[in-house]
Amino acid sequence: MADALTLPPPRPRLLSRDALVSLAVLVALAAWPLAASALGETWYVNLASRAAILALAGVGLNLALGYGGMVSLGHAAFFGLGGYVVGISADAALAGTPLLTWPIHIEATTHLPTLWAVSLGVAALAALAIGAISLRTSGVYFIMITLAFAQMLYYFALSWPAYGGEDGLPIYVRNAFPGLDTYDPLHFFALCFAALVLALALSALTIASRFGQALQCARASETRLATLGIEPFPIRLTAFVLSGAITGLAGALYAELNGFVSPTMLGWHTSGEIIVFVLLGGVARLIGPVAGAVAFVLLETLLGGLTEHWQLGLGLVLLGVVLFQRGGLIGLIAGPRHG
Amino acid sequence: MTGFLIEQALNGLQFGLTLFLMASGLTLVFGVMGLINLAHGVLYMTGAFACAFAAAATGSFWWGLGAGVAAAAAVGALVEIGVMRRLYARDHLDQVLATFALILIFSEGARMLSGGRPLWLEIPEALSGHLMLPGDVAYPLYRLAIIGVGLAVALGLWALIALTRLGMAIRAGQSDREMIAALGVDIGALYTAVFALGAGLAGLGGALIGALQSVEVGMGEPVLILAFVVIVIGGIGSIRGALVGALLVGVVDTAGRAFLPAAFALLYPPAEATAIGAALASMLIYLVMALVLALRPKGLFPAHG
Numbered sequence: 053m054a055d056a057l058t059l060p061p062p063r064p065r066l067l068s069r070d071a072l073v074s075l076a077v078l079v080a081l082a083a084w085p086l087a088a089s090a091l092g093e094t095w096y097v098n099l100a101s102r103a104a105i106l107a108l109a110g111v112g113l114n115l116a117l118g119y120g121g122m123v124s125l126g127h128a129a130f131f132g133l134g135g136y137v138v139g140i141s142a143d144a145a146l147a148g149t150p151l152l153t154w155p156i157h158i159e160a161t162t163h164l165p166t167l168w169a170v171s172l173g174v175a176a177l178a179a180l181a182i183g184a185i186s187l188r189t190s191g192v193y194f195i196m197i198t199l200a201f202a203q204m205l206y207y208f209a210l211s212w213p214a215y216g217g218e219d220g221l222p223i224y225v226r227n228a229f230p231g232l233d234t235y236d237p238l239h240f241f242a243l244c245f246a247a248l249v250l251a252l253a254l255s256a257l258t259i260a261s262r263f264g265q266a267l268q269c270a271r272a273s274e275t276r277l278a279t280l281g282i283e284p285f286p287i288r289l290t291a292f293v294l295s296g297a298i299t300g301l302a303g304a305l306y307a308e309l310n311g312f313v314s315p316t317m318l319g320w321h322t323s324g325e326i327i328v329f330v331l332l333g334g335v336a337r338l339i340g341p342v343a344g345a346v347a348f349v350l351l352e353t354l355l356g357g358l359t360e361h362w363q364l365g366l367g368l369v370l371l372g373v374v375l376f377q378r379g380g381l382i383g384l385i386a387g388p389r390h391g
Numbered sequence: 392m393t394g395f396l397i398e399q400a401l402n403g404l405q406f407g408l409t410l411f412l413m414a415s416g417l418t419l420v421f422g423v424m425g426l427i428n429l430a431h432g433v434l435y436m437t438g439a440f441a442c443a444f445a446a447a448a449t450g451s452f453w454w455g456l457g458a459g460v461a462a463a464a465a466v467g468a469l470v471e472i473g474v475m476r477r478l479y480a481r482d483h484l485d486q487v488l489a490t491f492a493l494i495l496i497f498s499e500g501a502r503m504l505s506g507g508r509p510l511w512l513e514i515p516e517a518l519s520g521h522l523m524l525p526g527d528v529a530y531p532l533y534r535l536a537i538i539g540v541g542l543a544v545a546l547g548l549w550a551l552i553a554l555t556r557l558g559m560a561i562r563a564g565q566s567d568r569e570m571i572a573a574l575g576v577d578i579g580a581l582y583t584a585v586f587a588l589g590a591g592l593a594g595l596g597g598a599l600i601g602a603l604q605s606v607e608v609g610m611g612e613p614v615l616i617l618a619f620v621v622i623v624i625g626g627i628g629s630i631r632g633a634l635v636g637a638l639l640v641g642v643v644d645t646a647g648r649a650f651l652p653a654a655f656a657l658l659y660p661p662a663e664a665t666a667i668g669a670a671l672a673s674m675l676i677y678l679v680m681a682l683v684l685a686l687r688p689k690g691l692f693p694a695h696g
Binding site: 199204214366374 | 669
């Protein structure tokens with residue numbers, strides 16, 4: 053570290069402090085289930101899968117919220133849609149009925165990669181529709197209209213009996229991934245972790261690309277971007293769709309992990325919690341949502357073990373972070389964000 | 392049929408005016424302080440709980456109602472002084488997260504106080520009767536009273552904002568915050584007063600509706616989200632917009648629930664018609680909102696320019 057102090061700070065360092073912290077967070081997240089598995093504590097392995105999945109949802113939101121400045125309070129819509137793709141397919145596969153008979157015939161599948169592709173696609177389409185309308189507005193209107201669209205899906209899921217209504221859909225049989233045993237908690241964690249790392253890599257590439265620069269410029273100053281001859285709307289919409297798709301994939305994994313999907317996944321508390329992961333970790337930092345989700349799951353488990361009223365403690369911690377530690381946890385460790 | 396129509400129209404009016412009690416506070420707080428407050432539903436719940444506790448202790452709904460409004464206003468003032476003040480200069484994201492944290496804190500607090508069981512509020516005896524409408528439909532007096540209260544509040548708010556000195560400061564605050572501080576208005580006190588006013592109205596709504604439903608943790612959240620829809624439709628910051636938006640949402644939602652299942656029954660078998668109708672009815676107001684925003688992105692009555 054002494055070297056870092058004497059050298060002038062070159063910008064494209066191989067391992068900046070941010071990158072080191074990111075790596076440490078990922079290594080810790082991977083080491084946790086390995087250690088738990090060695091000790092025979094399956095429950096903790098599943099807890100790590102939960103953290104990785106929630107982190108993935110946060111990574112998705114971070115693209116829109118952190119880098120694009122689009123404060124979406126409706127990402128539960130994409131999370132829940134991803135979950136319902138898995139739930140509806142599992143329901144049809146169990147009953148042996150086709151998924152769709154009209155306009156085209158589609159058989160239900162238990163092939164995970166296919167289901168994930170469908171989840172990504174469905175969430176992306178929903179994000180395209182919701183984004184196309186919501187992005188006409190900005191600021192507080194955007195927050196509320198994304199919230200309202202997610203609530204619309206929530207109430208639909210609640211009152212539509214074909215998909216389980218209020219009770220949701222159970223997923224009795226875990227779907228299969230070629231070459232892996234998805235019933236093995238460690239194998240399942242590996243899948244979740246791989247999805248998370250892929251999403252992080254995709255985010256990093258996106259942010260560093262010309263597109264990502266334009267997106268961040270749109271957050272900072274729409275006028276400046278327009279002066280450069282770039283229309284902000286398509287940039288934002290593309291980022292919103294990408295963001296929604298990643299969160300949708302997280303929803304599919306979440307339903308699979310719990311063996312259950314219910315309207316709660318679409319509810320606005322879910323949207324709030326995904327924002328919490330991002331802010332708790334640090335907005336517009338690549339690893340922020342991962343640190344935030346891990347911290348959230350730990351808080352939930354530790355406080356939940358002490359008292360059934362753990363949400364009170366969570367609320368106080370959150371309030372403290374917003375009022376007094378604005379950079380989130382990663383900001384606390386890695387210092388203020390550059391640029 | 393006429394009786395049914397009148398009944399549904401009154402239901403829509405009552406629902407809309409209840410939403411107005413929530414939406415007016417939200418829109419005032421946003422218009423004057425630029426604050427987006429997700430915890431407004433908590434104040435609604437506070438009003439209902441205080442009313443239920445006080446009514447149980449005194450045996451009178453009216454004392455309960457007073458206590459509900461007072462408790463919500465007091466909690467509102469305390470929250471404003473303790474937390475909200477630090478958020479006015481922050482961006483919307485911080486406001487969303489901080490007020491989301493407040494929801495967790497207050498909901499869990501209420502769960503600890505009430506033991507997690509729903510409480511029941513009795514409709515006061517003087518209003519427990521019915522009024523006969525044309526077409527032999529008996530309409531509960533209590534719901535008519537809520538309509539009366541909602542209209543009175545709308546009128547009172549108009550008078551407060553158009554005619555009084557406080558209203559003048561509120562209007563000035565909506566158009567230029569720095570200027571009125573420079574003119575010597577105590578901006579801190581004004582903000583606390585506006586927030587407490589909004590909180591009191593939310594508490595009034597909670598206490599009134601508490602007697603129709605049960606008083607329980609989380610009761611404010613569905614209403615809060617509908618109130619958001621209302622102010623987005625009406626134009627955030629505009630009281631007039633909140634009233635129009637609230638009535639529109641109240642009537643559309645009630646009409647959807649009353650008529651859509653029956654309308655679909657003309658096309659589909661009854662069980663399916665009920666399901667499709669109910670599902671569509673629950674989405675209807677969001678479709679209205681999307682339509683309004685697609686045509687007028689700043690709502691029907693944009694307050695700022």
